[in-house]
Amino acid sequence: MNDEEINKALQAAAETPQHLDPLARERISEAIKSSLRPVRPLPPQWLMAAGLFLLCAAVSVAGAARAGFFGVAKMDGLERSLVFPVLILLMGLAAVGFVHQMVPASRIRVSPGALAALTMVALLAVFADLFRDYHTDDFISAGVACLAAGLLHAIPAGLLGWLLLRRGFAAKPVAAGLVAGTLAGLAGVGMLELHCPNFQAAHILVWHTAVLPVSAGLGALLGRVYAFRARAGGK
Amino acid sequence: MREAISLKIHFGRLQRMPSGENFEMLMVRYQQGDFTAATILIDCISPRLHRFFVAQSMSRADADDLLQETWLRIHKVRHTYRPGQPAIPWFYAIARHIRVDHYRKTVRIAARERELEQLSKGASTTPHQAGAAGGLEALLAPLSLSQREVITMLKVEGMSLEEVARATSTTVGSVKQKVHRAYQKLRETMGGRPGK
Numbered sequence: 001m002n003d004e005e006i007n008k009a010l011q012a013a014a015e016t017p018q019h020l021d022p023l024a025r026e027r028i029s030e031a032i033k034s035s036l037r038p039v040r041p042l043p044p045q046w047l048m049a050a051g052l053f054l055l056c057a058a059v060s061v062a063g064a065a066r067a068g069f070f071g072v073a074k075m076d077g078l079e080r081s082l083v084f085p086v087l088i089l090l091m092g093l094a095a096v097g098f099v100h101q102m103v104p105a106s107r108i109r110v111s112p113g114a115l116a117a118l119t120m121v122a123l124l125a126v127f128a129d130l131f132r133d134y135h136t137d138d139f140i141s142a143g144v145a146c147l148a149a150g151l152l153h154a155i156p157a158g159l160l161g162w163l164l165l166r167r168g169f170a171a172k173p174v175a176a177g178l179v180a181g182t183l184a185g186l187a188g189v190g191m192l193e194l195h196c197p198n199f200q201a202a203h204i205l206v207w208h209t210a211v212l213p214v215s216a217g218l219g220a221l222l223g224r225v226y227a228f229r230a231r232a233g234g235k
Numbered sequence: 236m237r238e239a240i241s242l243k244i245h246f247g248r249l250q251r252m253p254s255g256e257n258f259e260m261l262m263v264r265y266q267q268g269d270f271t272a273a274t275i276l277i278d279c280i281s282p283r284l285h286r287f288f289v290a291q292s293m294s295r296a297d298a299d300d301l302l303q304e305t306w307l308r309i310h311k312v313r314h315t316y317r318p319g320q321p322a323i324p325w326f327y328a329i330a331r332h333i334r335v336d337h338y339r340k341t342v343r344i345a346a347r348e349r350e351l352e353q354l355s356k357g358a359s360t361t362p363h364q365a366g367a368a369g370g371l372e373a374l375l376a377p378l379s380l381s382q383r384e385v386i387t388m389l390k391v392e393g394m395s396l397e398e399v400a401r402a403t404s405t406t407v408g409s410v411k412q413k414v415h416r417a418y419q420k421l422r423e424t425m426g427g428r429p430g431k
Contacts, residue, residue, distance in 0.1 A: 006421050007390060013371035014391040020282050024299055028277050028306045038268040039314040104315055104328035105401040111409065169312040171332045172404050231336050 042167060045099050045106070052095040052161050056183060057088075059157040060190030067149070070197040079130050086126050087190050090119050094183035098161065101176035102168030112175040116182045116216045123189065123209055131201045143207035146196055150188030150211030158184030158219060173223040173230075181219020185212040258322035266313055277306065283392055284330050290371050290387040291334055291380060305333045327388060327402035338380060377424040382417035385410055 042048070064072075072080065097115050100106035110118065158180055170176035188211040196208070258279070264272035284305055288298035309329050316325050371391065375383045381403075388399045389410075400407045 002422075003418055006418060006425065009374060009425070010371070010386070010390045013374050014286075020285050020302075021299065024303065025277055025281055028281070028303055029274055031303075031307060032273055032277070032310050033270055035310070036268055036270055036273060039266050041266055041314050041317060045317070101404070102315075103317065104312070104332075104404075105320065105325040106404070107397070107401055108404055108406055111406055167314065169315045169329075171328045175404065227336075231340055 042103060045096070045103060048099045048102075048165060048168075049092070049095040051164055052098060052183065053092055055160050055164060056091055056095070056157045056187035057190065059153055059160070059187045060194060063149075063153040063191035064194030067191075067195045069194055071192070072194045074197045074199065082126055082130060083193055086122060087186060087193065090122060091183065091186045091190070094119065094179060094186055097179045098176070098183050099165065099168075101172065101179050102165045102170055104169055104171045112172075112178045112182075116178055116212070119182055119186065120209060120212050123212065124205060127204045127209065128201070131199050131204050133200050134202065135200055136202045137200065139202060139206075142198055143203055146192055146198070146203070146207045147210055147214070149195070150185070150192050150208065151214060152188075153191040154181075154184040154188035154211060154215040157187035158215070170223070170226075173227040174220050175223070177219040177221070177223020177226070178216050179219070180223075181216035182212065184219065185215030188215060258326075259319065262313075262316050262322045262325075263318050266316065266318075280326055281306075284326065286371075286391065287327070287330060287384070287387055288334060290375055290391065291338075291383055293337075297337070301330075301333055301337055304337075305330045308333060321398060321401065323392075323394060324398045324401035327392075327394075327398075328404065331384060331402060334384070374421075377420055378417050382413050382420070385413045386417050389414060 075083070093110070094115065097110065097112065100108055101112065161180055161183060189208055192208050192211065196204075198204070258276070261272040261276050265276060281302060285298050285302050288301045289295065293301070309326065312329065316322065371387075375386060378386065385399055385403065388394045388402060389396070394402070396407050396410050400410045403410065
């Protein structure tokens with residue numbers, strides 16, 4: 001059987017009229033009528049994405065301002081001109097991706113999983129290229145401190161981002177959580193790059209980058225919990 | 236009243252035009268609190284959404300319930316529709332969300348029922364078998380749920396690849412891949428049927 005025959009079979013099956021109970025339509029109309037009032041549509045997507053981006057950038061800068069801008073002060077011109085533009089670009093992409101997940105029927109150009117992977121690979125590539133000090137001093141203790149600091153800044157960024165888009169509707173809560181977690185993780189990494197003066201390659205490649213998958217994973221998990229609670233609460 | 240009549244006449248004229256345009260206009264009016272626009276949308280979209288639910292191997296009773304649930308959700312999140320964007324994928328995105336929720340609930344309940352049936356050694360019937368009786372449902376039965384929804388939107392509802400991608404919150408490439416695999420499965424299944 002070829003594709004044309006399958007198309008014909010599908011069309012023939014689709015032509016069977018659907019008998020929808022008129023009472024069901026009545027019930028729906030009545031249910032809507034009682035609470036029908038004008039609503040304010042969501043703001044333009046670019047505005048929401050810009051708001052998210054500024055918010056995450058503000059969390060990074062505020063965190064680094066509190067802890068000290070030792071990292072950015074120690075960087076040379078090349079490191080500054082590569083690390084921060086890449087972070088800004090990735091943060092922008094993640095902000096747009098999060099907005100798309102919170103507005104139903106948005107045009108998705110990069111899937112949430114691909115976005116998270118792309119973000120990690122891009123950061124790993126930049127860090128691996130720039131930082132070539134292969135000594136490892138206090139690998140675990142210094143690393144855990146940086147991971148914790150990054151996550152501590154990712155959490156407020158994620159919460160504030162969710163607050164900003166709370167009027168949206170996530171048709172896929174897990175995917176929305178994954179993208180939100182990636183964005184929040186980037187805010188954490190941004191803070192670490194501004195603050196942390198430890199330029200050992202292993203430290204940056206493992207512990208700074210680890211903020212991203214941990215934050216994205218937590219976001220996806222929260223999305224799953226939210227979806228489960230919504231289902232349990234719905235019925 | 237005059238506004239209601241003019242809207243219906245306008246709608247009747249627009250029905251012959253590409254569907255996106257008139258539904259967009261009605262959605263904007265619905266957001267502004269126009270009950271007539273809401274009623275027309277309910278009349279026009281409900282049969283399509285009902286067929287979408289039935290095509291996912293649901294019983295008619297389940298499809299009726301989900302349709303009502305979908306409209307309540309549409310009403311609740313109607314502010315998330317952005318004027319100027321295609322309205323049909325937006326409706327299907329909400330309907331799909333409700334369908335996925337329902338499917339997960341059904342799977343959980345079916346698993347519990349199976350456990351109970353195994354205890355009492357009774358015969359088991361999954362909820363999906365109960366609904367798969369009609370032509371379209373039987374035709375799409377060999378497909379997975381995600382393939383079924385994509386084929387229903389694309390081939391039965393006549394949506395474009397771009398619209399299906401928007402409705403399912405995926406990329407156009409992912410939709411193409413699902414359609415390709417679905418057709419492969421349909422060719423294998425239907426090719427094996429006697430008389431074909």
